[in-house]
Amino acid sequence: MDIKFYNSLSNSVELFKPLHEGKVSMYVCGPTVYNYPHIGNMRPVVVFDTLRRFLTYVGYDVTYVSNFTDVDDKIINESIKENKTEKELTEFYIDQFKKTSAEIGSLLPNVTPKVTEYIKAIITYIQKLVELEAAYVVDGDVYFRVSKIQDYGSLSGININDLLVGARVEENIKKESPLDFALWKRTSIGVNWDSPWGKGRPGWHTECCVMIDTIFPDHFIDIHGGGYDLKFPHHENEIAQAEAMHHNKIARYWLHNAFINFGNEKMSKSVGNVILAKDLIEKYGGPTCRLVILNTHYRQPVNFTDETISAATQEVNKMTSAYRQIALQLQINNVDINQGKPEYIEKFLLAMADDLNTANALAELYVTIKDANQNLRNKEINLQKLTNLFKTLTDMFYILGLNITYKKLSDDDKLLYKKYLSTKADKQFDVSDKLRSILMEKEIL
């Protein structure tokens, strides 16, 4: 199957060819952990988890790495505010992030490195950059020398001269050029480490490079993902460091997800319209929140509104209901529930392979649901067909990360259901209604 991705490096859709046959290496920039994740943080978590599930399903051996930034000014400030150590603070929010990610249906990446575990490697990496004259030391700080890199700005299409003219470039007289960025910051406040340049802590842009360098032996990976806003400067700076170190752009394919808006306005900490993911998930459920995200292509903005949420709620109910009814029929008839061959999955996978077109993939899921409902209405039930549809739905739910479940029936459950049917047939509605509510409580109906 041909898989295509929109590569931000070329601004075009490209055929995916992994570096090693049958294997995929991918890295996604993770969060800075100083607060509960907001719903916007969940977009890359959902998008790249779905990508990983899809690649795994079609047979790739995927190594998925996503980091936690647990060293940062904001963390230091927040821990002072909360009167905790940085470690206490970050450990708590890392757990929260993992919990929320799981609730929205995302699997844990294979590796989730933290900056604090990589300080030694980061120092070594920076030392090498200094030796290569791609970095310079000023007064305990280390800066990257952007002028060393020929095509700096190639990812975001930013012209260096425009940047230099722009009024918003910070002034820092220590730096040779305003474009140069900090690799190591001298500091006495907050957590810090000894280094050849004195006490300090690493800058943000180096950690991803070092983690990729350490975890992936090629020093080059297939897919690098992250939010659109990370393109500049973060990813540009990652590329600059890798160019200096290895003469490569770190990753073959650069994928960027768009944002989640609320009421057509970007959610951001400075605007103050941040909605915490855990609150939304608690209110509407993980699958519904995930479906709102997957309903739109990952490069388009998603707008969370009452209407989009309620549409997704309806759909999740529809999927759940059909799935449970099939499971019920198969189990009542003592059919092996896992014996089916998937139908409709071909077109589903083709949509996914087309730059992760989840909207079109979902259309195939709805076709499957409709087929299932039509079959369930038939007086004579085709068990083989239902088994196939069950397998289809199971696989699609898996790939999309929609945590929709069915109840495994005990013998008692089966008896209960049969009794429900027989009392209903005998028009003992007071009895059958009670049985029905029990069955619904047990999530069998």
Next chain:
RNA sequence: GGUUCCUUAGCCAAGUUGGUAAGGCAAUUGACUGCAACUCAAUGAGCAUCGGUUCAAAUCCGGUAGGAACCUCCA
């Protein structure tokens, strides 16, 4: 100011190697039904606007209007 992008039915949304618009939600009508829920069927747009290229454009080119993001910590 620079860069990138968007505008498709009430709402969400897919669709660019050009050939007469997927899907979902809501709505209306009908079917099923002891009741409830669920479910099934049928019904709607010529693609912001103006102009160009073409046998043919939502899809290519140009103008106009409106909107967004990045250039500053942010997914």
